[in-house]
Amino acid sequence: MTTVSKGSKSGLKRLRKSFAHAWQGIRFVWSSEQNFRIHTGAAAAVIALGVMLSISLFEWIIVILLISGMMALETMNTAIEKAVDLVTPEYHPLAKISKDAAAGAVLVYAIGAFIIGCLIFIPKIL
Numbered sequence: 001m002t003t004v005s006k007g008s009k010s011g012l013k014r015l016r017k018s019f020a021h022a023w024q025g026i027r028f029v030w031s032s033e034q035n036f037r038i039h040t041g042a043a044a045a046v047i048a049l050g051v052m053l054s055i056s057l058f059e060w061i062i063v064i065l066l067i068s069g070m071m072a073l074e075t076m077n078t079a080i081e082k083a084v085d086l087v088t089p090e091y092h093p094l095a096k097i098s099k100d101a102a103a104g105a106v107l108v109y110a111i112g113a114f115i116i117g118c119l120i121f122i123p124k125i126l
């Protein structure tokens with residue numbers, strides 16, 4: 001088993017490296033996951049709609065929470081998929097449960113976000 005030494009980097013350097021790694025992760029998810037790109041497009045459309053309909057500060061807070069939560073969950077779903085593939089590239093019932101449950105979590109959140117989005121935007125559109 002290989003161990004990776006983190007060295008004795010200064011706090012700021014370590015923070016910069018952590019951001020760089022996180023950014024690499026987001027770039028990977030963007031380039032490999034169509035769902036993530038669809039959600040990003042939908043988020044941009046919702047933000048444009050929010051500006052056009054002049055939603056309130058409280059509504060912006062809700063919208064930003066929903067968008068960032070959705071993107072974070074989609075990114076975590078990819079992390080779980082890749083970790084499962086690393087552990088077992090072959091078919092395994094537990095791998096199926098793990099991936100399906102992670103996808104289920106994304107679906108539950110997406111449904112909730114869609115309903116809340118309708119509650120915020122539909123009355124304003126009507």
Ligand SMILES: Nc1ncnc2c1ncn2[C@@H]1O[C@H](COP(=O)(O)OP(=O)(O)OP(=O)(O)O)[C@@H](O)[C@H]1O
Nearest residue numbers: 033035081088089090091092093095096099100103
């Ligand atoms: N190793 C495995 N063993 C058993 N079932 C698997 C395995 N890998 C994938 N599956 C099944 O196939 C489905 C799709 O898995 P896959 O890794 O291809 O994700 P995906 O199609 O890229 O998902 P997404 O579209 O969310 O990115 C899983 O939800 C699971 O039901």
